[in-house]
Amino acid sequence: MDRRTFLGIGAAGALAAAGTTLEGKIPSAIKDFAKDKSLKIKFMGTGAASGIGKKGLGRRHSSILVNDDFIIDFTDDSLDMIPEGLHPDTIFYTHSHKDHFQPSAALKIGVKKVYLSNTWYDVAVKAYRQAAEEAGAEMPEIIPTYFGMEIKVGEVTVTPMLANHPTENLMEQAQIYLLEKDGVRLLYATDTSGIPGKSARRIGIDKHREGYGINALIMEATSSDPDDFRLYCHSSTDIVAKTVRVLLKTGRLHMPEGQKVYITHMAKSLHPKNINETLPDPIRAAEDGLEVVFRAP
Ligand SMILES: [Zn+2]
Ligand SMILES: [Zn+2]
Structure with missing residues:
Protein backbone atom coordinates (compact mmCIF):
# COMPACT_ATOMS: atom_id res chain seq x y z
CA MET A 1 0.00 0.00 0.00
CA LYS A 37 6.71 4.94 8.51
CA SER A 38 7.62 4.13 12.07
CA LEU A 39 9.99 2.15 14.19
CA LYS A 40 8.48 -0.68 16.19
CA ILE A 41 10.16 -1.94 19.34
CA LYS A 42 9.10 -4.96 21.33
CA PHE A 43 10.51 -5.08 24.85
CA MET A 44 11.39 -8.76 25.28
CA GLY A 45 12.92 -8.04 28.67
CA THR A 46 13.17 -4.96 30.89
CA GLY A 47 15.11 -6.26 33.91
CA ALA A 48 18.63 -6.06 35.25
CA ALA A 49 21.10 -8.86 36.05
CA SER A 50 18.87 -10.85 38.40
CA GLY A 51 16.41 -11.34 35.54
CA ILE A 52 13.17 -13.27 35.83
CA GLY A 53 14.60 -15.47 38.60
CA LYS A 54 13.70 -19.02 39.63
CA LYS A 55 10.26 -18.04 40.91
CA GLY A 56 9.51 -16.07 37.73
CA LEU A 57 8.67 -12.94 39.68
CA GLY A 58 11.29 -10.60 38.26
CA ARG A 59 11.66 -8.89 34.93
CA ARG A 60 13.34 -10.73 32.05
CA HIS A 61 16.90 -9.67 31.15
CA SER A 62 16.82 -6.51 29.02
CA SER A 63 16.34 -7.29 25.34
CA ILE A 64 14.51 -5.64 22.44
CA LEU A 65 13.20 -6.77 19.08
CA VAL A 66 13.63 -3.96 16.53
CA ASN A 67 11.19 -3.58 13.63
CA ASP A 68 10.58 -7.36 13.74
CA ASP A 69 14.00 -7.62 12.03
CA PHE A 70 16.73 -7.97 14.63
CA ILE A 71 17.45 -8.18 18.35
CA ILE A 72 19.61 -6.23 20.76
CA ASP A 73 20.86 -8.54 23.57
CA PHE A 74 19.23 -11.88 24.29
CA THR A 75 19.25 -14.57 26.97
CA ASP A 76 17.17 -17.65 27.82
CA ASP A 77 14.90 -15.36 29.86
CA SER A 78 13.24 -14.10 26.69
CA LEU A 79 12.91 -17.28 24.61
CA ASP A 80 9.12 -17.06 25.05
CA MET A 81 9.04 -13.46 23.86
CA ILE A 82 9.86 -14.03 20.17
CA PRO A 83 6.60 -13.54 18.25
CA GLU A 84 5.27 -16.74 16.71
CA GLY A 85 6.38 -17.30 13.14
CA LEU A 86 9.16 -14.73 13.37
CA HIS A 87 12.79 -15.80 12.94
CA PRO A 88 15.09 -12.82 13.53
CA ASP A 89 18.56 -14.03 12.57
CA THR A 90 20.59 -10.94 13.45
CA ILE A 91 21.66 -9.79 16.89
CA PHE A 92 23.58 -6.80 18.25
CA TYR A 93 25.14 -6.86 21.69
CA THR A 94 25.64 -3.95 24.05
CA HIS A 95 28.35 -5.75 26.06
CA SER A 96 29.48 -9.11 27.40
CA HIS A 97 27.68 -9.25 30.75
CA LYS A 98 25.74 -12.49 31.12
CA ASP A 99 22.39 -10.75 31.47
CA HIS A 100 22.88 -9.52 27.86
CA PHE A 101 25.24 -11.93 26.11
CA GLN A 102 24.38 -15.63 26.08
CA PRO A 103 25.45 -17.31 22.82
CA SER A 104 23.55 -20.55 23.57
CA ALA A 105 20.24 -18.63 23.70
CA ALA A 106 20.94 -16.87 20.39
CA LEU A 107 21.83 -20.19 18.73
CA LYS A 108 18.55 -21.70 19.97
CA ILE A 109 16.59 -19.14 17.91
CA GLY A 110 18.82 -19.58 14.85
CA VAL A 111 20.91 -16.39 14.92
CA LYS A 112 23.23 -16.23 11.89
CA LYS A 113 24.75 -12.74 12.18
CA VAL A 114 26.23 -11.21 15.31
CA TYR A 115 27.37 -7.59 15.66
CA LEU A 116 29.40 -6.40 18.64
CA SER A 117 32.17 -3.99 19.54
CA ASN A 118 35.59 -4.83 18.06
CA THR A 119 36.98 -4.38 21.59
CA TRP A 120 35.80 -7.83 22.72
CA TYR A 121 35.50 -9.58 19.36
CA ASP A 122 37.93 -12.35 20.33
CA VAL A 123 36.06 -13.04 23.59
CA ALA A 124 32.77 -13.30 21.68
CA VAL A 125 34.16 -15.57 18.95
CA LYS A 126 35.52 -17.96 21.59
CA ALA A 127 32.24 -18.03 23.53
CA TYR A 128 30.17 -18.55 20.38
CA ARG A 129 32.48 -21.27 19.09
CA GLN A 130 32.15 -23.17 22.35
CA ALA A 131 28.36 -22.73 22.45
CA ALA A 132 28.00 -23.82 18.80
CA GLU A 133 30.09 -26.94 19.45
CA GLU A 134 28.04 -27.86 22.51
CA ALA A 135 24.74 -27.31 20.70
CA GLY A 136 25.88 -28.90 17.43
CA ALA A 137 24.83 -25.64 15.76
CA GLU A 138 26.43 -23.75 12.91
CA MET A 139 28.85 -20.98 13.91
CA PRO A 140 27.26 -17.61 13.07
CA GLU A 141 29.10 -14.80 11.33
CA ILE A 142 30.54 -12.43 13.93
CA ILE A 143 31.09 -8.86 12.76
CA PRO A 144 33.15 -6.34 14.77
CA THR A 145 31.69 -2.83 14.98
CA TYR A 146 33.24 0.56 15.70
CA PHE A 147 31.96 3.71 17.40
CA GLY A 148 29.87 5.77 14.99
CA MET A 149 29.87 3.25 12.13
CA GLU A 150 26.47 2.95 10.41
CA ILE A 151 25.10 -0.53 9.79
CA LYS A 152 21.94 -1.12 7.76
CA VAL A 153 19.73 -4.05 8.75
CA GLY A 154 16.55 -4.22 6.69
CA GLU A 155 15.15 -0.69 6.82
CA VAL A 156 16.88 0.30 10.04
CA THR A 157 20.24 2.06 10.34
CA VAL A 158 22.07 1.04 13.50
CA THR A 159 24.92 3.18 14.86
CA PRO A 160 26.92 1.92 17.84
CA MET A 161 27.74 4.60 20.39
CA LEU A 162 29.88 4.49 23.52
CA ALA A 163 28.32 3.55 26.84
CA ASN A 164 29.64 4.35 30.31
CA HIS A 165 29.69 0.80 31.63
CA PRO A 166 32.78 -1.20 32.57
CA THR A 167 33.02 -4.99 32.38
CA GLU A 168 35.57 -7.48 33.76
CA ASN A 169 37.39 -7.20 30.43
CA LEU A 170 39.37 -3.94 30.70
CA MET A 171 39.69 -3.67 26.91
CA GLU A 172 35.97 -3.87 26.33
CA GLN A 173 33.94 -0.81 25.34
CA ALA A 174 30.22 -1.29 26.04
CA GLN A 175 27.85 0.20 23.48
CA ILE A 176 24.50 1.95 23.32
CA TYR A 177 22.71 2.24 19.96
CA LEU A 178 21.16 4.90 17.78
CA LEU A 179 18.39 3.32 15.69
CA GLU A 180 17.08 5.23 12.67
CA LYS A 181 14.26 4.59 10.26
CA ASP A 182 12.14 7.01 8.21
CA GLY A 183 12.94 10.05 10.31
CA VAL A 184 12.67 8.25 13.64
CA ARG A 185 15.88 8.62 15.66
CA LEU A 186 15.68 6.40 18.71
CA LEU A 187 18.48 6.11 21.25
CA TYR A 188 18.53 2.76 23.06
CA ALA A 189 20.77 3.32 26.06
CA THR A 190 21.46 0.33 28.32
CA ASP A 191 23.71 -0.41 30.22
CA THR A 192 25.18 3.00 30.88
CA SER A 193 25.62 5.64 33.54
CA GLY A 194 24.30 8.69 31.72
CA ILE A 195 25.13 9.42 28.08
CA PRO A 196 28.90 9.80 27.53
CA GLY A 197 29.91 13.14 25.97
CA LYS A 198 31.42 11.61 22.81
CA SER A 199 28.18 9.77 22.12
CA ALA A 200 26.07 12.86 22.85
CA ARG A 201 28.12 14.79 20.31
CA ARG A 202 27.89 12.09 17.63
CA ILE A 203 24.14 11.63 18.19
CA GLY A 204 23.61 15.39 18.03
CA ILE A 205 22.18 16.04 21.47
CA ASP A 206 24.91 18.24 22.92
CA LYS A 207 25.60 21.94 22.49
CA HIS A 208 27.33 21.50 19.14
CA ARG A 209 24.11 20.91 17.29
CA GLU A 210 21.15 23.14 16.58
CA GLY A 211 17.73 21.53 16.53
CA TYR A 212 16.93 18.07 17.72
CA GLY A 213 19.18 15.05 17.65
CA ILE A 214 16.68 12.41 18.69
CA ASN A 215 12.92 12.06 18.75
CA ALA A 216 12.66 8.87 20.79
CA LEU A 217 14.49 7.55 23.84
CA ILE A 218 14.74 4.31 25.80
CA MET A 219 17.17 4.57 28.70
CA GLU A 220 18.13 2.30 31.53
CA ALA A 221 17.25 3.01 35.16
CA THR A 222 18.69 0.13 37.14
CA SER A 223 17.72 1.68 40.46
CA SER A 224 15.46 4.37 41.87
CA ASP A 225 17.94 5.52 44.53
CA PRO A 226 19.94 8.55 43.28
CA ASP A 227 22.71 7.72 45.80
CA ASP A 228 23.08 4.09 44.74
CA PHE A 229 26.73 2.98 44.39
CA ARG A 230 26.02 1.73 40.86
CA LEU A 231 26.39 5.40 39.90
CA TYR A 232 29.60 4.69 37.95
CA CYS A 233 28.10 2.06 35.66
CA HIS A 234 24.32 2.47 35.69
CA SER A 235 21.68 5.17 35.60
CA SER A 236 18.98 5.73 38.20
CA THR A 237 15.54 7.16 37.57
CA ASP A 238 16.76 10.61 38.53
CA ILE A 239 19.60 10.46 36.00
CA VAL A 240 17.02 9.61 33.33
CA ALA A 241 14.71 12.36 34.57
CA LYS A 242 17.52 14.91 34.44
CA THR A 243 18.64 13.75 31.00
CA VAL A 244 15.08 14.02 29.66
CA ARG A 245 14.55 17.41 31.32
CA VAL A 246 17.70 18.85 29.73
CA LEU A 247 17.02 17.31 26.31
CA LEU A 248 13.42 18.54 26.21
CA LYS A 249 14.26 22.01 27.53
CA THR A 250 16.96 22.51 24.90
CA GLY A 251 14.95 20.91 22.10
CA ARG A 252 17.50 18.10 21.63
CA LEU A 253 14.73 15.55 22.20
CA HIS A 254 11.71 16.41 20.11
CA MET A 255 8.92 13.86 20.32
CA PRO A 256 5.53 13.72 18.67
CA GLU A 257 2.61 14.59 20.95
CA GLY A 258 1.90 11.85 23.46
CA GLN A 259 5.07 9.82 22.83
CA LYS A 260 6.80 8.59 25.97
CA VAL A 261 10.38 8.00 27.09
CA TYR A 262 10.72 4.44 28.42
CA ILE A 263 13.01 3.19 31.14
CA THR A 264 14.34 -0.36 31.08
CA HIS A 265 16.93 -2.56 32.86
CA MET A 266 15.07 -2.13 36.14
CA ALA A 267 16.25 -4.27 39.07
CA LYS A 268 13.01 -5.37 40.68
CA SER A 269 14.39 -5.01 44.20
CA LEU A 270 15.67 -1.48 43.54
CA HIS A 271 12.37 0.05 42.43
CA PRO A 272 9.03 0.63 44.18
CA LYS A 273 6.03 -1.41 43.05
CA ASN A 274 4.15 1.67 41.83
CA ILE A 275 7.10 2.76 39.69
CA ASN A 276 5.05 4.75 37.15
CA GLU A 277 3.55 6.88 39.91
CA THR A 278 7.06 8.00 40.88
CA LEU A 279 8.13 8.98 37.35
CA PRO A 280 7.59 12.46 35.90
CA ASP A 281 5.85 12.72 32.53
CA PRO A 282 6.79 11.77 29.80
CA ILE A 283 8.80 8.95 31.41
CA ARG A 284 7.23 5.51 31.73
CA ALA A 285 8.49 2.12 32.88
CA ALA A 286 8.58 -0.40 30.03
CA GLU A 287 7.16 -3.88 30.69
CA ASP A 288 8.17 -7.27 29.33
CA GLY A 289 6.18 -7.87 26.15
CA LEU A 290 5.27 -4.20 25.62
CA GLU A 291 5.26 -3.11 21.97
CA VAL A 292 5.79 0.55 21.15
CA VAL A 293 5.52 2.16 17.72
CA PHE A 294 7.80 5.20 17.71
CA ARG A 295 7.16 8.00 15.21
CA ALA A 296 8.98 11.12 14.09
CA PRO A 297 7.27 14.45 14.94
ZN1 LIG B 1 22.80 -5.45 32.49
ZN1 LIG C 1 26.15 -4.78 32.27
Whole structure:
Protein backbone atom coordinates (compact mmCIF):
# COMPACT_ATOMS: atom_id res chain seq x y z
CA MET A 1 0.00 0.00 0.00
CA ASP A 2 1.39 3.43 -0.89
CA ARG A 3 0.89 6.62 1.08
CA ARG A 4 -1.96 7.84 -1.15
CA THR A 5 -3.93 4.64 -0.56
CA PHE A 6 -3.35 5.03 3.15
CA LEU A 7 -4.61 8.63 3.18
CA GLY A 8 -7.80 7.38 1.54
CA ILE A 9 -8.59 5.38 4.67
CA GLY A 10 -9.47 8.61 6.48
CA ALA A 11 -9.10 10.01 9.93
CA ALA A 12 -10.22 6.93 11.83
CA GLY A 13 -7.59 4.84 10.07
CA ALA A 14 -4.93 7.45 10.70
CA LEU A 15 -5.84 7.45 14.37
CA ALA A 16 -5.56 3.69 14.53
CA ALA A 17 -2.15 3.78 12.85
CA ALA A 18 -0.94 6.31 15.41
CA GLY A 19 -1.84 4.09 18.36
CA THR A 20 0.61 1.86 20.11
CA THR A 21 -1.73 -0.63 21.68
CA LEU A 22 -4.19 -1.27 18.84
CA GLU A 23 -1.83 -3.59 17.01
CA GLY A 24 -4.11 -6.58 17.30
CA LYS A 25 -7.23 -4.76 16.16
CA ILE A 26 -6.18 -2.67 13.19
CA PRO A 27 -6.62 -3.89 9.61
CA SER A 28 -3.53 -5.43 8.02
CA ALA A 29 -3.29 -2.65 5.41
CA ILE A 30 -2.71 -0.09 8.16
CA LYS A 31 -0.28 -2.43 9.85
CA ASP A 32 1.82 -2.29 6.65
CA PHE A 33 1.81 1.49 6.85
CA ALA A 34 2.89 1.35 10.47
CA LYS A 35 5.89 -0.78 9.52
CA ASP A 36 6.78 1.63 6.68
CA LYS A 37 6.71 4.94 8.51
CA SER A 38 7.62 4.13 12.07
CA LEU A 39 9.99 2.15 14.19
CA LYS A 40 8.48 -0.68 16.19
CA ILE A 41 10.16 -1.94 19.34
CA LYS A 42 9.10 -4.96 21.33
CA PHE A 43 10.51 -5.08 24.85
CA MET A 44 11.39 -8.76 25.28
CA GLY A 45 12.92 -8.04 28.67
CA THR A 46 13.17 -4.96 30.89
CA GLY A 47 15.11 -6.26 33.91
CA ALA A 48 18.63 -6.06 35.25
CA ALA A 49 21.10 -8.86 36.05
CA SER A 50 18.87 -10.85 38.40
CA GLY A 51 16.41 -11.34 35.54
CA ILE A 52 13.17 -13.27 35.83
CA GLY A 53 14.60 -15.47 38.60
CA LYS A 54 13.70 -19.02 39.63
CA LYS A 55 10.26 -18.04 40.91
CA GLY A 56 9.51 -16.07 37.73
CA LEU A 57 8.67 -12.94 39.68
CA GLY A 58 11.29 -10.60 38.26
CA ARG A 59 11.66 -8.89 34.93
CA ARG A 60 13.34 -10.73 32.05
CA HIS A 61 16.90 -9.67 31.15
CA SER A 62 16.82 -6.51 29.02
CA SER A 63 16.34 -7.29 25.34
CA ILE A 64 14.51 -5.64 22.44
CA LEU A 65 13.20 -6.77 19.08
CA VAL A 66 13.63 -3.96 16.53
CA ASN A 67 11.19 -3.58 13.63
CA ASP A 68 10.58 -7.36 13.74
CA ASP A 69 14.00 -7.62 12.03
CA PHE A 70 16.73 -7.97 14.63
CA ILE A 71 17.45 -8.18 18.35
CA ILE A 72 19.61 -6.23 20.76
CA ASP A 73 20.86 -8.54 23.57
CA PHE A 74 19.23 -11.88 24.29
CA THR A 75 19.25 -14.57 26.97
CA ASP A 76 17.17 -17.65 27.82
CA ASP A 77 14.90 -15.36 29.86
CA SER A 78 13.24 -14.10 26.69
CA LEU A 79 12.91 -17.28 24.61
CA ASP A 80 9.12 -17.06 25.05
CA MET A 81 9.04 -13.46 23.86
CA ILE A 82 9.86 -14.03 20.17
CA PRO A 83 6.60 -13.54 18.25
CA GLU A 84 5.27 -16.74 16.71
CA GLY A 85 6.38 -17.30 13.14
CA LEU A 86 9.16 -14.73 13.37
CA HIS A 87 12.79 -15.80 12.94
CA PRO A 88 15.09 -12.82 13.53
CA ASP A 89 18.56 -14.03 12.57
CA THR A 90 20.59 -10.94 13.45
CA ILE A 91 21.66 -9.79 16.89
CA PHE A 92 23.58 -6.80 18.25
CA TYR A 93 25.14 -6.86 21.69
CA THR A 94 25.64 -3.95 24.05
CA HIS A 95 28.35 -5.75 26.06
CA SER A 96 29.48 -9.11 27.40
CA HIS A 97 27.68 -9.25 30.75
CA LYS A 98 25.74 -12.49 31.12
CA ASP A 99 22.39 -10.75 31.47
CA HIS A 100 22.88 -9.52 27.86
CA PHE A 101 25.24 -11.93 26.11
CA GLN A 102 24.38 -15.63 26.08
CA PRO A 103 25.45 -17.31 22.82
CA SER A 104 23.55 -20.55 23.57
CA ALA A 105 20.24 -18.63 23.70
CA ALA A 106 20.94 -16.87 20.39
CA LEU A 107 21.83 -20.19 18.73
CA LYS A 108 18.55 -21.70 19.97
CA ILE A 109 16.59 -19.14 17.91
CA GLY A 110 18.82 -19.58 14.85
CA VAL A 111 20.91 -16.39 14.92
CA LYS A 112 23.23 -16.23 11.89
CA LYS A 113 24.75 -12.74 12.18
CA VAL A 114 26.23 -11.21 15.31
CA TYR A 115 27.37 -7.59 15.66
CA LEU A 116 29.40 -6.40 18.64
CA SER A 117 32.17 -3.99 19.54
CA ASN A 118 35.59 -4.83 18.06
CA THR A 119 36.98 -4.38 21.59
CA TRP A 120 35.80 -7.83 22.72
CA TYR A 121 35.50 -9.58 19.36
CA ASP A 122 37.93 -12.35 20.33
CA VAL A 123 36.06 -13.04 23.59
CA ALA A 124 32.77 -13.30 21.68
CA VAL A 125 34.16 -15.57 18.95
CA LYS A 126 35.52 -17.96 21.59
CA ALA A 127 32.24 -18.03 23.53
CA TYR A 128 30.17 -18.55 20.38
CA ARG A 129 32.48 -21.27 19.09
CA GLN A 130 32.15 -23.17 22.35
CA ALA A 131 28.36 -22.73 22.45
CA ALA A 132 28.00 -23.82 18.80
CA GLU A 133 30.09 -26.94 19.45
CA GLU A 134 28.04 -27.86 22.51
CA ALA A 135 24.74 -27.31 20.70
CA GLY A 136 25.88 -28.90 17.43
CA ALA A 137 24.83 -25.64 15.76
CA GLU A 138 26.43 -23.75 12.91
CA MET A 139 28.85 -20.98 13.91
CA PRO A 140 27.26 -17.61 13.07
CA GLU A 141 29.10 -14.80 11.33
CA ILE A 142 30.54 -12.43 13.93
CA ILE A 143 31.09 -8.86 12.76
CA PRO A 144 33.15 -6.34 14.77
CA THR A 145 31.69 -2.83 14.98
CA TYR A 146 33.24 0.56 15.70
CA PHE A 147 31.96 3.71 17.40
CA GLY A 148 29.87 5.77 14.99
CA MET A 149 29.87 3.25 12.13
CA GLU A 150 26.47 2.95 10.41
CA ILE A 151 25.10 -0.53 9.79
CA LYS A 152 21.94 -1.12 7.76
CA VAL A 153 19.73 -4.05 8.75
CA GLY A 154 16.55 -4.22 6.69
CA GLU A 155 15.15 -0.69 6.82
CA VAL A 156 16.88 0.30 10.04
CA THR A 157 20.24 2.06 10.34
CA VAL A 158 22.07 1.04 13.50
CA THR A 159 24.92 3.18 14.86
CA PRO A 160 26.92 1.92 17.84
CA MET A 161 27.74 4.60 20.39
CA LEU A 162 29.88 4.49 23.52
CA ALA A 163 28.32 3.55 26.84
CA ASN A 164 29.64 4.35 30.31
CA HIS A 165 29.69 0.80 31.63
CA PRO A 166 32.78 -1.20 32.57
CA THR A 167 33.02 -4.99 32.38
CA GLU A 168 35.57 -7.48 33.76
CA ASN A 169 37.39 -7.20 30.43
CA LEU A 170 39.37 -3.94 30.70
CA MET A 171 39.69 -3.67 26.91
CA GLU A 172 35.97 -3.87 26.33
CA GLN A 173 33.94 -0.81 25.34
CA ALA A 174 30.22 -1.29 26.04
CA GLN A 175 27.85 0.20 23.48
CA ILE A 176 24.50 1.95 23.32
CA TYR A 177 22.71 2.24 19.96
CA LEU A 178 21.16 4.90 17.78
CA LEU A 179 18.39 3.32 15.69
CA GLU A 180 17.08 5.23 12.67
CA LYS A 181 14.26 4.59 10.26
CA ASP A 182 12.14 7.01 8.21
CA GLY A 183 12.94 10.05 10.31
CA VAL A 184 12.67 8.25 13.64
CA ARG A 185 15.88 8.62 15.66
CA LEU A 186 15.68 6.40 18.71
CA LEU A 187 18.48 6.11 21.25
CA TYR A 188 18.53 2.76 23.06
CA ALA A 189 20.77 3.32 26.06
CA THR A 190 21.46 0.33 28.32
CA ASP A 191 23.71 -0.41 30.22
CA THR A 192 25.18 3.00 30.88
CA SER A 193 25.62 5.64 33.54
CA GLY A 194 24.30 8.69 31.72
CA ILE A 195 25.13 9.42 28.08
CA PRO A 196 28.90 9.80 27.53
CA GLY A 197 29.91 13.14 25.97
CA LYS A 198 31.42 11.61 22.81
CA SER A 199 28.18 9.77 22.12
CA ALA A 200 26.07 12.86 22.85
CA ARG A 201 28.12 14.79 20.31
CA ARG A 202 27.89 12.09 17.63
CA ILE A 203 24.14 11.63 18.19
CA GLY A 204 23.61 15.39 18.03
CA ILE A 205 22.18 16.04 21.47
CA ASP A 206 24.91 18.24 22.92
CA LYS A 207 25.60 21.94 22.49
CA HIS A 208 27.33 21.50 19.14
CA ARG A 209 24.11 20.91 17.29
CA GLU A 210 21.15 23.14 16.58
CA GLY A 211 17.73 21.53 16.53
CA TYR A 212 16.93 18.07 17.72
CA GLY A 213 19.18 15.05 17.65
CA ILE A 214 16.68 12.41 18.69
CA ASN A 215 12.92 12.06 18.75
CA ALA A 216 12.66 8.87 20.79
CA LEU A 217 14.49 7.55 23.84
CA ILE A 218 14.74 4.31 25.80
CA MET A 219 17.17 4.57 28.70
CA GLU A 220 18.13 2.30 31.53
CA ALA A 221 17.25 3.01 35.16
CA THR A 222 18.69 0.13 37.14
CA SER A 223 17.72 1.68 40.46
CA SER A 224 15.46 4.37 41.87
CA ASP A 225 17.94 5.52 44.53
CA PRO A 226 19.94 8.55 43.28
CA ASP A 227 22.71 7.72 45.80
CA ASP A 228 23.08 4.09 44.74
CA PHE A 229 26.73 2.98 44.39
CA ARG A 230 26.02 1.73 40.86
CA LEU A 231 26.39 5.40 39.90
CA TYR A 232 29.60 4.69 37.95
CA CYS A 233 28.10 2.06 35.66
CA HIS A 234 24.32 2.47 35.69
CA SER A 235 21.68 5.17 35.60
CA SER A 236 18.98 5.73 38.20
CA THR A 237 15.54 7.16 37.57
CA ASP A 238 16.76 10.61 38.53
CA ILE A 239 19.60 10.46 36.00
CA VAL A 240 17.02 9.61 33.33
CA ALA A 241 14.71 12.36 34.57
CA LYS A 242 17.52 14.91 34.44
CA THR A 243 18.64 13.75 31.00
CA VAL A 244 15.08 14.02 29.66
CA ARG A 245 14.55 17.41 31.32
CA VAL A 246 17.70 18.85 29.73
CA LEU A 247 17.02 17.31 26.31
CA LEU A 248 13.42 18.54 26.21
CA LYS A 249 14.26 22.01 27.53
CA THR A 250 16.96 22.51 24.90
CA GLY A 251 14.95 20.91 22.10
CA ARG A 252 17.50 18.10 21.63
CA LEU A 253 14.73 15.55 22.20
CA HIS A 254 11.71 16.41 20.11
CA MET A 255 8.92 13.86 20.32
CA PRO A 256 5.53 13.72 18.67
CA GLU A 257 2.61 14.59 20.95
CA GLY A 258 1.90 11.85 23.46
CA GLN A 259 5.07 9.82 22.83
CA LYS A 260 6.80 8.59 25.97
CA VAL A 261 10.38 8.00 27.09
CA TYR A 262 10.72 4.44 28.42
CA ILE A 263 13.01 3.19 31.14
CA THR A 264 14.34 -0.36 31.08
CA HIS A 265 16.93 -2.56 32.86
CA MET A 266 15.07 -2.13 36.14
CA ALA A 267 16.25 -4.27 39.07
CA LYS A 268 13.01 -5.37 40.68
CA SER A 269 14.39 -5.01 44.20
CA LEU A 270 15.67 -1.48 43.54
CA HIS A 271 12.37 0.05 42.43
CA PRO A 272 9.03 0.63 44.18
CA LYS A 273 6.03 -1.41 43.05
CA ASN A 274 4.15 1.67 41.83
CA ILE A 275 7.10 2.76 39.69
CA ASN A 276 5.05 4.75 37.15
CA GLU A 277 3.55 6.88 39.91
CA THR A 278 7.06 8.00 40.88
CA LEU A 279 8.13 8.98 37.35
CA PRO A 280 7.59 12.46 35.90
CA ASP A 281 5.85 12.72 32.53
CA PRO A 282 6.79 11.77 29.80
CA ILE A 283 8.80 8.95 31.41
CA ARG A 284 7.23 5.51 31.73
CA ALA A 285 8.49 2.12 32.88
CA ALA A 286 8.58 -0.40 30.03
CA GLU A 287 7.16 -3.88 30.69
CA ASP A 288 8.17 -7.27 29.33
CA GLY A 289 6.18 -7.87 26.15
CA LEU A 290 5.27 -4.20 25.62
CA GLU A 291 5.26 -3.11 21.97
CA VAL A 292 5.79 0.55 21.15
CA VAL A 293 5.52 2.16 17.72
CA PHE A 294 7.80 5.20 17.71
CA ARG A 295 7.16 8.00 15.21
CA ALA A 296 8.98 11.12 14.09
CA PRO A 297 7.27 14.45 14.94
ZN1 LIG B 1 22.80 -5.45 32.49
ZN1 LIG C 1 26.15 -4.78 32.27
